[in-house]
Amino acid sequence: MKVLLIGDYPPPYGGVAIHVQQLHGYLRACGVEAKVLDIGKGGRPAPDVHPVRSPAHFALRLAGFLSAGWMLHVHTSGNNPKSWVLAGLVGGMPGLRSSRVITLHSGLLPDYLAASGARRNFARVALAGYARVVAVSQAVKDAVVACGVPEEKVVVHPAFLSSQVRPGPVPAVVDAARARRRPLITMAHHPSPVYGRKLAFRALKLLAREYPDVGLALFGPGTDAEDFIRDARELGVAGRLEVLGELEHSAALGLMARSDVFLRPTTHDGDSISVREALALGVPCVASDVCARPEGTRVFKADDAQDLARVVTEALAAGPAVQPSVDAGPELLTLYTELAGMPAEAAMPFTKSDDTDIDTGETKHAAQ
Incomplete structure (x- = not known):
């Protein structure tokens, strides 16, 4: 075949x-x-x-x-x-x-x-x-x-x-962000409004009232754009952001695995890979209610920053829990x-060893 x-x-x-x-x-x-x-x-x-x-x-x-x-x-x-x-x-x-x-x-x-x-x-x-x-x-x-x-x-x-879903090594900036942020929240960024950047920033400002050392780590394209910088300044969260740009996927998983909560504040969505990755890693995931979400996801009312902040607080209190994937x-x-x-x-695929490369599929074992 x-x-x-x-x-x-x-x-x-x-x-x-x-x-x-x-x-x-x-x-x-x-x-x-x-x-x-x-x-x-x-x-x-x-x-x-x-x-x-x-x-x-x-x-x-x-x-x-x-x-x-x-x-x-x-x-x-x-x-x-x-x-x-x-x-x-x-x-x-x-x-x-x-x-x-x-x-x-x-x-x-x-x-x-x-x-x-x-x-x-x-x-x-x-x-x-x-x-x-x-x-x-x-x-x-x-x-x-x-x-x-x-x-x-x-x-x-x-x-x-x-x-x-295999987390890989992370850049030093990720470990530095983890060390200074309590809690550390992560989010996949994209310049499209669909990804809910402004909503996340508003909720972050609300969370800072309860968590003085809270930080939001963002990875993905568009974090160096003028409108991103403007939104961060106007919404008063520039000092709480860990802007990481585009990461290799394994590094993004490594970041996610080190975080306390993963956010998915989208205005529209399909079956988000990142939501399922967070759940598979045991990282609490908070996502908008714009579509059906996998079991274990904590959902908030779309476009509601206060509800997003509330659900993040609940997720932090509950802590990690690996969900079936x-x-x-x-x-x-x-x-x-x-x-x-x-x-x-x-x-019936053969059992893959731990040294299978997810980029190439190469492994030391032959098919059984």
Whole structure:
């Protein structure tokens, strides 16, 4: 069985890119021949990861994989026209020997499709060429089915592989932040208003009344932008921020593991990888109530800074607690084998050793 993953690959370290990276490593560790067509900004060199230089280059490489009979698995947000053009292109290219799967990742997808009948029609046509549509949440599945996609073709699997959550070494600035902040709260940052930066800053100011040494560590893009600096100053929290910029994913997990609470104050969301990572690490997670959250998440009323501060205080009082985690790896491997017409036992991955590299999937053990 040969599987081609099509999607973003780190860096940058967005949720889709991380999932593609981890799924690629998982499949390779299970003895599956797996490659990635990186349609993002061209991440770091990695085994069997092929950056796409242009639309023509993408079409040429895709045609080659199709003619060779590779199974294709597209990973995309589904909340913008470019995403659906990609879905339609991959789903519509000739290649009868190749089964196709697509995962739709974004929590913004339901609103995007609901806004226009033309969008829903385009989505239905774009998805017609896929044997399975993987939705990361029930809300995403419901939106896709409402477009006219047969319900039996759509499955729900959170884009999360708990087996790949492995904190790595952190920069010295992380240890310094941990030493001077009590408590230390962490948050994945993005310049989009959807991520709730201003709300987090307002709640941080409220928390400082009870916790004089509280700090908020932010990692991700956009923390050096003028509007970020302006918001921090205007909301009176500049001195309480630990601004870490973009971190390698393993370092971000290391930061998260050292923190007292992880925040997810988004205004819209899908099935957030970072929320599940925090819970898997035993870190209390506080997230907005804009969507269904995994068991163990403490939710607050969206856009309510006082409620956010209240729930963070409760989470700090309760302390750490590891929560059960899902792992989409075995589920997707089973799906691939079914579509390839292979026996079910072919989906039983061997037990991976602790020295498996999550970036390359390389391990010292052979498949059992």
